[in-house]
Structures are given as C-alpha cells and as structure tokens.
Amino acid sequence: MTEIESDLKVVAKKFYDLKYNTVSYVRNVGRLWQNFIDVYTIQKWCKEGFLVLDVGCGDGRIALPLSQKFHIIGVDFSRSGIKISVKRAGKSSKTLAFLVADIEHLPFRERIFDLVYSLGTFEYFDKPNKALQEIRRCLKSSGIIIFNVWSEEAIRLGPLYSTLSRIFLSRSKKNRKTPFKIAVYSSSKIRRVIRECGFKIIECRRHYLRSNHIILARTR
Numbered sequence: 707m708t709e710i711e712s713d714l715k716v717v718a719k720k721f722y723d724l725k726y727n728t729v730s731y732v733r734n735v736g737r738l739w740q741n742f743i744d745v746y747t748i749q750k751w752c753k754e755g756f757l758v759l760d761v762g763c764g765d766g767r768i769a770l771p772l773s774q775k776f777h778i779i780g781v782d783f784s785r786s787g788i789k790i791s792v793k794r795a796g797k798s799s800k801t802l803a804f805l806v807a808d809i810e811h812l813p814f815r816e817r818i819f820d821l822v823y824s825l826g827t828f829e830y831f832d833k834p835n836k837a838l839q840e841i842r843r844c845l846k847s848s849g850i851i852i853f854n855v856w857s858e859e860a861i862r863l864g865p866l867y868s869t870l871s872r873i874f875l876s877r878s879k880k881n882r883k884t885p886f887k888i889a890v891y892s893s894s895k896i897r898r899v900i901r902e903c904g905f906k907i908i909e910c911r912r913h914y915l916r917s918n919h920i921i922l923a924r925t926r
C-alpha cells in the first residue's frame with residue numbers, strides 16, 4: 707500500500723488494463739477474490755424481474771452467474787476487463803450486456819435500476835461521494851446498493867497484502883509491488899458518507915478478517 711501516484715483513478719485504470727491482460731491475475735487473484743464476496747451476497751437481494759447494474763464489473767466474475775436469473779449490465783473503465791467479460795459471456799446471452807464506462811459518469815438515464823452493486827471499486831476513490839451520487843441517480847426509488855470499502859484496520863494487514871500480491875499478482879519483477887495506496891474508511895466515516903449521498907443504511911458489517919465494510923443501503 708505504498709503511495710506512488712496520488713491520482714488513484716488514473717493509476718487504477720492503468721493497473722487493471724494491465725492486470726486483465728495478465729493471465730496469472732485473472733486465474734489466481736480472480737480465484738482468491740471469488741471467496742471474498744461471493745455471488746450469493748448479491749443474489750440474496752435480487753428479485754425476479756430486477757434490472758441490475760454491476761459497476762466495476764471487471765472480468766464479469768459476478769455478472770455472468772447472476773445473468774442466469776436476472777438482467778445484468780456490467781460497466782468498467784478497463785477496456786481489457788470488458789473485453790474478457792464479453793468474451794466469457796459469448797454471443798447468446800440475452801440477459802447480459804457489458805460496456806466501458808466510468809462509475810462517476812454512468813451512461814444511463816435516471817432511476818432505471820432496481821439494484822446496483824460495486825465490489826472492489828471504492829478503494830480507488832479519494833472522494834466516494836461522486837460515485838455514490840451517480841449510482842443513486844440511476845437507482846429507482848427504494849433501489850438497493852451493495853458495495854464494499856476497505857476498513858482502516860486493513861492497514862494492519864499491509865504485510866499480508868504485499869505477500870499475497872507478490873505470490874499472486876505477477877511473476878515478473880516490475881509488477882511485484884502494489885502500485886498505489888487504497889482508500890480506507892472507518893465505520894463512522896463510511897456511514898456518514900452514505901447518508902450524505904441520500905441512502906438509508908440497511909446493514910453495514912465487517913467482513914474478511916475485519917478488513918472490509920460490506921454496505922447494503924436503499925435510496926431515500
């Protein structure tokens with residue numbers, strides 16, 4: 707979690723474009739991340755007929771299985787991530803679409819989604835308000851948001867995180883270090899931000915060695 711560049715967004719975009727092109731990342735970290743927040747966490751809150759948005763969908767890890775039951779649109783600012791998602795989805799899926807877009811400028815009209823989830827993305831925002839407000843704009847009234855943020859306690863897991871990165875991220879020397887710091891939140895800070903952005907918290911709990919807050923909220 708060393709700070710090399712301050713503009714998190716720019717660095718994150720370069721990082722993911724590179725990583726999705728690295729087979730070892732998709733295979734190894736994808737598998738590791740799979741156990742982190744699984745598809746059932748999202749599925750539990752989906753109902754028949756829901757239109758669901760996956761923001762920061764990456765390689766389609768969650769959107770693909772969910773699309774067997776619900777209509778899903780996945781967006782990510784990494785072209786290589788979207789390319790993998792499209793390839794994995796194949797031509798036949800009628801319930802799934804992917805497009806390149808930035809969370810802070812979603813290419814959708816107001817109030818069309820029943821549920822929006824965003825996993826592993828909020829660590830790249832110095833100021834999460836813009837992303838939350840944009841998601842809120844696209845959610846129907848009483849629409850649901852599910853997302854996670856890293857907790858302040860995750861900093862203590864720094865050495866573990868670096869070791870895992872070394873093992874899983876890449877075997878080439880130039881990619882061994884995590885190239886940017888991530889944004890972390892105390893429970894009170896993330897609760898305050900969510901409320902400020904017009905959501906009512908349903909649940910905000912710790913997960914995965916207390917390293918993350920998983921947040922479930924509804925538009926007010």
Ligand SMILES: C[S@@+](CC[C@H](N)C(=O)[O-])C[C@H]1O[C@@H](n2cnc3c(N)ncnc32)[C@H](O)[C@@H]1O
Pocket residue numbers: 715718719722739761762763764765767768781782783784787807808809810824825826827830
């Ligand atoms: C840790 S990965 C998680 C991918 C996926 N959500 C999952 O759980 O497997 C973070 C993803 O967020 C995307 N991302 C980060 N900031 C973004 C932004 N501002 N707009 C769109 N996508 C973003 C990255 O490109 C990357 O694919």
